Amino acid sequence: MIAELLFAVFFGLLLLGIHRKVIARIQRRPGPPVWQEILHMLKFSFKTTWVPATASTALFCGVVLVAIGIWTAALVVVLSGGSLLVIFAIYMLHKIVEHGFGLSSGSPYGKFGGVRSVISAASEIPLFVSVAAIAIFTQSLMITDIIAYQEINGPLLITVPLAALAMYVVLLSKMPFGPFSIVESKELVSGYKTEHFGVWRAGLEVCNGLKTYVLLLTFILVFIGNLPFWLVILAMVIILITLSFVCALSPMLSPYDSVTVQTLIAGLMVAYVALLGVMS
Amino acid sequence: MNKQYALALMLVSAVSAAGALALNYWGILPFWAYAAVLIAGFPLFLLGLGLYWMAREGEADMPFLGY
Numbered sequence: 001m002i003a004e005l006l007f008a009v010f011f012g013l014l015l016l017g018i019h020r021k022v023i024a025r026i027q028r029r030p031g032p033p034v035w036q037e038i039l040h041m042l043k044f045s046f047k048t049t050w051v052p053a054t055a056s057t058a059l060f061c062g063v064v065l066v067a068i069g070i071w072t073a074a075l076v077v078v079l080s081g082g083s084l085l086v087i088f089a090i091y092m093l094h095k096i097v098e099h100g101f102g103l104s105s106g107s108p109y110g111k112f113g114g115v116r117s118v119i120s121a122a123s124e125i126p127l128f129v130s131v132a133a134i135a136i137f138t139q140s141l142m143i144t145d146i147i148a149y150q151e152i153n154g155p156l157l158i159t160v161p162l163a164a165l166a167m168y169v170v171l172l173s174k175m176p177f178g179p180f181s182i183v184e185s186k187e188l189v190s191g192y193k194t195e196h197f198g199v200w201r202a203g204l205e206v207c208n209g210l211k212t213y214v215l216l217l218t219f220i221l222v223f224i225g226n227l228p229f230w231l232v233i234l235a236m237v238i239i240l241i242t243l244s245f246v247c248a249l250s251p252m253l254s255p256y257d258s259v260t261v262q263t264l265i266a267g268l269m270v271a272y273v274a275l276l277g278v279m280s
Numbered sequence: 281m282n283k284q285y286a287l288a289l290m291l292v293s294a295v296s297a298a299g300a301l302a303l304n305y306w307g308i309l310p311f312w313a314y315a316a317v318l319i320a321g322f323p324l325f326l327l328g329l330g331l332y333w334m335a336r337e338g339e340a341d342m343p344f345l346g347y
Contacts, residue, residue, distance in 0.1 A: 001318060002301060049334050061327075068323035076315045199330030206326060 001076065005210075008075050011233075012209030013037040015216070015240050016176070022244035023177055041205035049198030054106030063100040064196070064203040070094065071210035078217055081144035084134065087218055088127050091170075094211065095121055098183060098192050101204070105195030113192030116255055117183045120173070125266035126166035132273045133163035134222065143221055150225035157223040160276070164223045166269045171215055171243060173262065178247040180262065182255045216240065283332050290328030293321040 017034040024031020033039075051057050074090040077083070095117055102114020135141055137159060138149040150156060157164045173180040183192055193204055216236045220227065224235065253261060300317035303309035 001315070002297065005318070005322060045330050045334065047334060049331060064327060065323040068326060069319055072322050073315075073319045076319060080311070080315070199327060199334055202330055203323070203327055 001079070004079060005072060005075060008213040009206050009209045010038060012211070012213035013041055013205065015212050015236060016208060018237065019175065019240055019244045019247070020177075022241055023248040026245065026248035037205065037209070041202050041209070044198060044202035044205060047198040047201075049200065052105055052107075052195055055195070056104050056106075059100055059104035060196075061200070063097055063104055064200050064207075066100070067094070067097045067207040068203055068210070070097065071207055071214055074214045075210060078143065078214055078221065081142065081147070084131060084141040084143060084146070084218075084222065087214070088124075088131060091127060091215075092124055095124070101196060102192035107195045109194040110192055113183050113194065117192060119255060119259055120180065120182055120262070124170070125263070126269050127170045129266065129269035129273050130160075130163040130166040130170070133160045133166075133276055136273070136276050143218075146222055147226045155224050162269065162272045164219075166265070167219055167223070168239075168243075169262070169265055171219060171239070172246055174211065174215060175243050175247055177252075178243070179250040179253050180258045181247075181252055182258050212240075286328045286331035288328075289324055290332055293324040293328060297321040297325065 014034060014037070016037040017032070020036060021031045021034050051060055070090045070093050074087055077086045077090075098117035099114040102110040102112070102117065104110070131141065134146060134156060137153075137156065138146050140146065140149075146156070153159065172178050175181070193201065196204055213236075216239055217232065219239065220232055220235050227235065296317050300309055300314045300321075304311060304314035
């Protein structure tokens with residue numbers, strides 16, 4: 001498990017680097033090297049670290065531990081075939097973590113990032129909808145059961161494509177530089193993570209790598225099924241590149257528009273699942 | 281920030297995780313307990329290592345609070 005954990009951190013960061021590179025090439029920029037996010041994590045580890053004078057020390061430090069801890073837990077749950085509900089509970093906890101990051105430093109930029117994180121909670125509703133659609137078909141939310149169902153009945157991506165689309169929107173809302181990335185918008189400097197520098201930011205980078213890896217792996221296991229390792233890696237890169245295309249070709253929405261669009265998507269998905277429930 | 285605390289934190293978490301791995305491998309510790317030690321220990325190890333390496337022991341900084 002320790003080897004898988006270290007692989008997830010570095011491969012997740014590599015995926016984020018590929019994301020930046022693809023966006024840059026679409027926008028006809030050279031872009032950073034694909035290992036840039038790994039270098040970022042190492043760079044922040046080498047920087048002098050302290051706690052700002054205006055920060056709440058316990059929250060400022062503790063929230064970094066929680067951020068890494070919850071995504072480590074998510075990785076353990078996914079790899080051991082645990083419940084999908086735990087993954088989604090951790091996804092929701094991440095919102096609280098972002099809020100904690102923003103509020104802990106005493107900086108207004110961080111606070112605005114934290115507040116935006118809370119108002120963008122609408123992005124979680126499509127997640128519940130995709131869980132409901134899966135439960136209708138598989139009668140279970142254990143990842144092992146969902147994989148077993150797909151081995152007999154084929155991928156859920158074909159059975160419930162709109163539920164897969166709902167989760168794709170959730171992935172999109174967590175990708176940097178995307179249309180829904182209002183928490184890290186440039187008018188807020190770096191949003192909720194503005195004042196977390198040095199080792200704290202390195203910890204946050206580790207969290208981001210783990211989060212990206214876990215969310216993509218969950219999508220593949222839940223909607224495509226169990227694949228050989230090299231195919232999982234390939235599928236992750238392909239899904240990531242499609243996300244990068246969306247991020248590169250769509251502008252970042254204003255906070256109001258972002259919440260409105262996510263709520264509309266959630267509404268459509270709720271109607272879809274209600275229809276599925278009636279038909280099944 | 282006291283670097284000795286950071287070093288102790290790093291060592292305790294690393295030894296705990298390695299011990300849990302070994303005990304799980306020999307069938308003494310159940311998987312959930314090993315996972316719990318890993319989930320708690322990994323963040324502590326990372327931050328302990330980083331703080332021991334680069335934490336400043338002097339005055340804190342005042343962040344930019346706007347115009």
